[in-house]
Amino acid sequence: MAVEVVMPKLGMSMKEGMVSVWNKSVGETVNKGESIASINSEKIEMEIESPVEGTILDIKVSEGEGVPPGTVICYIGEGNEQAKEKTERDVQSKPKKERKKISPVARKIANSANLDIDTLVGTGPGGRITKEDVLHALPEQTEKKQNEPAHPPVNMMRKTIASRMMESLQTSAQLTITMKADVTTLTKLQHELNVTAIERYDTKLTITDFVAKAAILSLLEHPAMNSQYQNDRVETFDDVHLGIAAALDNGLAVPVIRQAERLTLIELARKIKSYGKKAREGKLQHDEIKGSTFTMTNLGAYGVEYFTPILNPPEAGILGIGTMYETPVYQEDELCKGTFLPLSLTFDHRVLDGAPASAFLSTVTSFLEKPASILL
Structure with a gap:
């Protein structure tokens, strides 16, 4: 039976937590206690560890997305197992857009280069984005960034610090x-x-x-x-x-x-x-x-x-x-x-x-x- 991994509640005042980075992709195996993602909320950034040994069946919350505590962020189970139906919490949370198919290597390269996966066109089977697709898009993105002012994203910790100082x-x-x-x-x-x-x-x-x-x-x-x-x-x-x-x-x-x-x-x-x-x-x-x-x-x-x-x-x-x-x-x-x-x-x-x-x-x-x- 698939196991839910939820956004933890790090305090009574916590209203939202954000997945800053996924260390694992759908289909990858994990060991119990292995770090699968990093999250941050207010002034805390911490690692989420896998509660069981198994395979990442589905990722429900994308990087940079904030969700309330208790929201399912992924499912872990056997490789041939299907993630169970959405719980009431999932229904109440924001609707998720369809995830792009991308190989783990391609995802890592894209994340390292801050490349928006949604802008990529996959040439692999079923439209899957391959390593070559990402490498092909890198020079184009570099040229585009050189002609645009930098606007680094503000993470939740930075937002909280700014709010408290003001x-x-x-x-x-x-x-x-x-x-x-x-x-x-x-x-x-x-x-x-x-x-x-x-x-x-x-x-x-x-x-x-x-x-x-x-x-x-x-x-x-x-x-x-x-x-x-x-x-x-x-x-x-x-x-x-x-x-x-x-x-x-x-x-x-x-x-x-x-x-x-x-x-x-x-x-x-x-x-x-x-x-x-x-x-x-x-x-x-x-x-x-x-x-x-x-x-x-x-x-x-x-x-x-x-x-x-x-x-x-x-x-x-x-x-x-x-x-x-x-x-x-x-x-x-x-x-x-x-x-x-x-x-x-x-x-x-x-x-x-x-x-x-x-x-x-x-x-x-x-x-x-x-x-x-x-x-x-």
């Missing part, structure tokens, strides 16, 4: 302030601790880890920053659920470290690295990207010093980390080399004013300039 700017009173922290002592401590951290925990401590710990400790001292504005009221949280923005090839994800105040520095560092890896691999679960109370974002790797982070609604604050730089400084009467870290704090002026926001950022800076206080 909502953030339009519904909050955002102001950004900056400070620089003298991290000369911190960088020396970081190198010393890494010898033990790598040997004992197989984890390398980064400046981001120290800033995260400093921000958490500062939020406990300044709880007004660990809050959100919703429905004309301010809600302040006892626990720090820290969001760490992670850049992806096709967008941005913000995994959330829940109750971060309970973690030691090494535990926090391991969480940050683990969630960053899951974000890049598209393996974050829906409950791992929601519920943050404060967010951090780092553009230091790109050579940026100060910038204007946009609030992650409905949070009241987001801390931006810039790139460290060295500059001559006086220590008493002696000229020395100092290392400084630029910090940019965006806060919601509806929740708190400039003075308490500055006090919070000053506390973060103080922790970084006296790093022993982070460890005690």
Whole structure:
């Protein structure tokens, strides 16, 4: 009996998911647990694995098409088996146009070249599009694209990010302030601790880890920053659920470290690295990207010093980390080399004013300039 593979529901608020790419074609065999397609919804991109061993009998949702959760996207069964009749869900979903016959090799070449399969004419048996048909169409498409402006498609993740950023700017009173922290002592401590951290925990401590710990400790001292504005009221949280923005090839994800105040520095560092890896691999679960109370974002790797982070609604604050730089400084009467870290704090002026926001950022800076206080 053919098995239905459906669009999963990745959270209560999910209304639609999109098949970004099919890794298998109709007629191809699959093993249980093998990836058959990639889907994305909101800020999550993940692989769909085959629930059984068998053959792809029918693909119901084409690449780039968005459908509600629970919609059948394909059928898997025995090679000589027919996909069962459409379920009520299928009837309610959008009508599907007739699929073009195309060989798996031809489909892969066409997809790699972003060639619209519907524009191809098949010369194979029964009008099947062959590899030669695709190769013949490539020069013609290349010439056409050279004469047309590029209009790259916007995926669902990009749409969601754009929508949330616009909502953030339009519904909050955002102001950004900056400070620089003298991290000369911190960088020396970081190198010393890494010898033990790598040997004992197989984890390398980064400046981001120290800033995260400093921000958490500062939020406990300044709880007004660990809050959100919703429905004309301010809600302040006892626990720090820290969001760490992670850049992806096709967008941005913000995994959330829940109750971060309970973690030691090494535990926090391991969480940050683990969630960053899951974000890049598209393996974050829906409950791992929601519920943050404060967010951090780092553009230091790109050579940026100060910038204007946009609030992650409905949070009241987001801390931006810039790139460290060295500059001559006086220590008493002696000229020395100092290392400084630029910090940019965006806060919601509806929740708190400039003075308490500055006090919070000053506390973060103080922790970084006296790093022993982070460890005690």
